[in-house]
Amino acid sequence: MRIIQVSPYSWDAPGGVQIHIRQLTRHLQERGHEVLVLAPGDVPGRHGHVHIVGRTFTTWSNGSTAQISMSPRTMRNLARAMRAFAPDVVHVHEPFAPGLGLKATWSAPAPVVGTFHSYFPRETREGRVYTALAPLLRPTWHRVHQRIAVSQAARHSAKGRMGKGDVKILPNGVEVDRFASAVPARDVPAGRKLLFVGRLDPRKGLPFAMQAFIKLAPRYPDLSLIVVGDGPQRDAVHEIPADLRSRVHMKGKVTYEALPTYHRAADIFISPATGAESFGIVLVEAMAAGLPVVASNIPGYRDVARDGRESLLVTPSNAEALAQGIAHLLDHPEECTRLGANGAMRAQAYAWDSIIDELELVYEKLAGIQRREPVLAGA
Helix, strand or coil: CEEEEECCCCCCCCCHHHHHHHHHHHHHHHCCCEEEEEECCCCCEEECCEEECCCCEEEEECCEEEEECCCHHHHHHHHHHHHHHCCCEEEEECCCCCCHHHHHHHHCCCCEEEEECCCCCCCCHHHHHHHHHHHHHHHHHHHCCEEEECCHHHHHHHHHHHCCCCCEECCCCECHHHHHHCCCCCCCCCCEEEEEECCCCHHHCHHHHHHHHHHHCCCCCCEEEEEECCCCCHHHHHHCCCCCHHHEEEEECCCCCCHHHHHHHCCEEEECCCCCCCCCHHHHHHHHCCCCEEEECCHHHHCCCCECCCEEEECCCCHHHHHHHHHHHHHCHHHHHHHHHHHHHHHHHHEHHHHHHHHHHHHHHHHCCCCCCCCCCCC
16 A cells, blocks of 8 residues: 655654654555555655654743644645555644644545544643534534554543544554563662663653652662653753762663663662643553653553552652652562563563554555455464
8 A cells, every 4th residue: 555644743852752763664665555654754855654744933832842844835745645655544643733744634645544633631721722623523523534642541532522423443553573582781880770761851750760869879779770861851860969860860762772781780660740641652661661661651651551559659740759659660570570670571562563453453444455364373
């Protein structure tokens, strides 16, 4: 099939949607599909299978930053590129996103698959805006031939405001084998290690991780904190007292290839997100590496790493609760082993092969393509 993937966010910026599209595209190509990615970015033009249709500007939304494009030239480039490719199906990620999300949904020259990645709690400013705009967004909702949400939280966020229309839940895929088999990083200290991974913006909760570490450090002198990621809260390390700062290791932005090495070197994964996460992909990556998880008890996390089974879920935005959860695992290594083993098994449900199988069925149905009978092994 000829498939277009549309990202409303800059192809050159880190983000879960962009990582998802990169991996999805690679797996589709490995199965013989021809895929074109349309996105904004730093250098407009065609770059292999990626077409950067316009430059971006930075906006703030839902406790995080995003780089999007809304210029008329970008919209014309998008529509022109879609027509020229003549796709069988167009997969728009975030159909409601200003700029490319909305434009691609309305201009697509083929059936549209729309994936809703976001979760907007009603009590937040963004949630109230989303609710107020719902009547204006409903026509776009009905332009999408197959709606997909990455989690129950994302489904509830979208469908709860739009009303009628089915939404299929299809989670983000993860390179499970990569995280399970990586060689541990060497540029880490000895002793027990906590790992935080994510953009360093308010909704990821890095200050709560720092505060929890301050509480734990005197009790556990062999404990250190590894922080992987970059963003506006990178200076949160200055909250750490000078005598403890050598035990906090800020790794900055690392490549996706290097990321699993830090998981394999850590003992406990922590994710004190403050509430707007739609899907805990960082939790799945940690589980794939066999790590026990201590994370916020928020809707986007509950269905991924279940409390008491693969994780300990604690009160959000509460450093004391986070510290208590971590301390429980540090004091009970057998619990770490149990949660880590359970997580490794559960992570298999998010392996890309099964995700691609389901998505191919969606594409084929919309494109009117008859699926060939599978060739049985040994036939």
